[in-house]
Amino acid sequence: MQSNYIHEDKTDEDLVKLSLIDSNNFVLLMNRYENKFLRYIRRISNSNHEDAEDILQDSFIKMYQNLNAFDPKLKFSSWAYRITHNQVISEYRKKKSRPLFYFSEIVDEMLTSLKEGNSLEDKIDADLQNKKILKIINELDKKYREVMHLKFIENKTYEEISDILQKPIGTVGTLINRAKKKFKKEYERDK
Amino acid sequence: MSEISKKIIEKIKDEQIKPNERWKLLMRDYSVWALGGFSILVGGFAVGVSIYLLTDHDWVIYKATERNFWTTALMLIPYFWLIILIIFGIISFYNVRHTKRGYKYQGYLIIMISIIFSLLLGGILFATGLGEKIDEALYTNVKPYRQLIKHRSDMWQTPTKGRIAGKIIEIREDKNIVIVAFGGNEWLIDITDAKRHPAVRIKIDQIIMILGEPIQNDYFIATEILPWMGNNLQNKSFLFKNGKPPVIERIFKQRAY
Numbered sequence: 498m499q500s501n502y503i504h505e506d507k508t509d510e511d512l513v514k515l516s517l518i519d520s521n522n523f524v525l526l527m528n529r530y531e532n533k534f535l536r537y538i539r540r541i542s543n544s545n546h547e548d549a550e551d552i553l554q555d556s557f558i559k560m561y562q563n564l565n566a567f568d569p570k571l572k573f574s575s576w577a578y579r580i581t582h583n584q585v586i587s588e589y590r591k592k593k594s595r596p597l598f599y600f601s602e603i604v605d606e607m608l609t610s611l612k613e614g615n616s617l618e619d620k621i622d623a624d625l626q627n628k629k630i631l632k633i634i635n636e637l638d639k640k641y642r643e644v645m646h647l648k649f650i651e652n653k654t655y656e657e658i659s660d661i662l663q664k665p666i667g668t669v670g671t672l673i674n675r676a677k678k679k680f681k682k683e684y685e686r687d688k
Numbered sequence: 689m690s691e692i693s694k695k696i697i698e699k700i701k702d703e704q705i706k707p708n709e710r711w712k713l714l715m716r717d718y719s720v721w722a723l724g725g726f727s728i729l730v731g732g733f734a735v736g737v738s739i740y741l742l743t744d745h746d747w748v749i750y751k752a753t754e755r756n757f758w759t760t761a762l763m764l765i766p767y768f769w770l771i772i773l774i775i776f777g778i779i780s781f782y783n784v785r786h787t788k789r790g791y792k793y794q795g796y797l798i799i800m801i802s803i804i805f806s807l808l809l810g811g812i813l814f815a816t817g818l819g820e821k822i823d824e825a826l827y828t829n830v831k832p833y834r835q836l837i838k839h840r841s842d843m844w845q846t847p848t849k850g851r852i853a854g855k856i857i858e859i860r861e862d863k864n865i866v867i868v869a870f871g872g873n874e875w876l877i878d879i880t881d882a883k884r885h886p887a888v889r890i891k892i893d894q895i896i897m898i899l900g901e902p903i904q905n906d907y908f909i910a911t912e913i914l915p916w917m918g919n920n921l922q923n924k925s926f927l928f929k930n931g932k933p934p935v936i937e938r939i940f941k942q943r944a945y
Contacts (some may be wrong), residue, residue, distance in 0.1 A: 517707055520700050527693040535692075550692055557696050558705060565710040568788055663791035 509573035517564050527557055530574070534581050541646060542585050552588055556581040575660035578653075582643075582661055633683045641676035648673055717788060724783030727776040728805045734773040735810020736819030741766045744820075744840045764843075768836040777802055841870045844897055852877075852908055853897040853916065859890060867896070875908050882910035889915075 507515070509529070515522040534556065538549045559580050567576055634645050643662060647653045655673075659666045689697075699705070745764045780802045784790045790798070813819045826833040844853030852875060854867035863880050877898060879890070888896060895916035902908050 520697065523700070524689055524693050524697055527696060528690065531690055531692060554692065554696055554699070558699065561696075561700060562705060562708055563713075564707040566708065566713045659792065665792055665794045667794055 510569050513564055513567050513569075513573060516561070520561070523557075523561055526560075526573075526577075530577055534577070537578070537581060537651065538585055540650065541582075541643075542589065544588070548588075552584050553581070555588075556584040559584060571660050572657065575653075575657045578647075578651075578657075578661040579663065630684075633680055636683065637676060637679055640672055641679060644669060644672045645676045645680065720783050720786050724780045724787070727780035727783065728802055729809065730776040731773050731780065731802065731806035732809025732813060733819075733822055734769040734776070735806050736813030737823045738766045738769045738773070738819075739810060739814040740819035740823055741769070741837065741839075743814075745843065764838065766837060768833070773806065777806070845870050847875070847902045847908060850899055850901060851897070852900075852902075853895065856890065856892055856894050856896065859892065862890065865890060867898075873906065875906055878907070878909045879913060883912045885912075885914045887915040888913050 505525075507525075509526065512522060512526045512529075516526060531553070535549055535553050538544065538552050538556075539546070542549065542552065544552060556577075560577055563580070567573065634642055634649075637645065644658060647658045647661060653661065655666050655669050658664075658669045658673075662669065664672075742764065777799070781795070781798050784793075784798050784802070785795075810819070813822070823837075827837070827839065841853070844851050846852075847869075852867075852869055854869035854875065856865050857868050857874070858866035860866070863878065865877050865879055867875050867877060869875055877900075882898070882900070884890075888894075890896075890913075897914040897916060898908065898910045899912040899914070900908055900910040
């Protein structure tokens with residue numbers, strides 16, 4: 498891939514155009530998002546690593562097939578998240594399994610942070626707290642779970658969430674507010 | 689290149705996967721817009737014809753019945769067009785929502801804009817007389833439509849309910865007249881004590897509406913006589929060519945009275 502180096506400074510939108518000319522350029526887009534989307538898929542689905550990879554592969558293929566439908570007025574990442582999100586939902590419908598937040602990822606992160614040498618007790622407390630937070634989020638209705646996840650775990654803006662979930666910004670705001678209230682209520686109850 | 693990227697690129701090449709062609713995607717987008725626009729257009733037709741039907745009805749008929757105004761209003765609502773409006777309203781909502789940026793707009797906003805467009809279009813269709821033309825074309829050519837829509841003339845073919853209308857064919861000393869009703873029957877009408885609307889002219893070939901009471905199968909005592917243009921259309925004669933409602937003229941011609 499001699500072009501990798503040349504195209505490193507290109508924007509996602511430029512890479513979309515280049516991918517339409519030569520499919521090899523699509524690798525550059527995949528490289529940028531592969532790990533992020535794999536994490537996202539594992540977080541919102543109950544798939545194991547292999548299944549998550551399959552979903553990711555199908556998502557990237559769909560993105561490639563629909564490159565001409567990409568609207569440059571949107572952020573590529575929002576568009577790509579939307580396709581990935583829809584692919585997870587589609588897999589969930591196929592398998593009739595409920596998307597869940599996947600905890601092994603969190604356990605992995607917990608182990609990594611333990612190795613980093615901060616106060617062990619603080620780390621354990623913080624991670625237990627994280628686990629509890631995720632458990633509560635996981636138990637929320639799907640519509641609240643989705644927005645909470647995108648807002649607080651993926652750190653997306655309201656506009657990006659609106660583009661990913663294809664809902665009006667106002668609705669996203671309302672959902673986040675309601676989700677926060679429900680979350681707070683459950684969190685207080687679990688204390 | 690990561691393993692997964694490699695696998696995907698290989699799959700793309702092996703299976704000769706290509707990006708969907710731009711024109712196909714554009715066609716899909718345009719079809720969504722076209723269907724949305726078409727639905728708004730049909731909604732406009734529904735509004736235009738409904739306004740025509742509602743304004744063409746004679747709202748005084750509730751006087752001749754035991755019903756109150758609101759019961760009469762419920763009876764006169766063009767339900768067929770209302771259902772068409774709702775169905776196509778839903779289709780236009782669905783289509784606008786499925787355009788590229790449709791999701792960005794709140795549902796109520798799309799519904800409101802769609803209603804405003806339909807009302808505007810319907811108002812224009814009504815004002816230009818197209819609402820009436822659409823109704824007339826359907827009434828003349830589509831049999832089920834005749835059964836679904838209560839036309840103004842249908843409301844005046846109910847002598848047992850105290851309503852009758854028709855064309856004057858004979859005048860007998862200003863006390864009795866003979867009319868040929870829309871159904872084709874001739875009726876002798878006693879107009880001695882009937883209250884006459886100022887616009888009523890008792891003349892041969894005049895079309896009038898009569899409120900009153902049937903005495904026999906062909907004899908009717910009038911309590912009130914109204915001109916065919918109706919009380920609610922008295923001031924809207926500009927809508928009719930030559931000051932006469934064309935539909936009724938054609939009904940008479942068709943039935944060769």
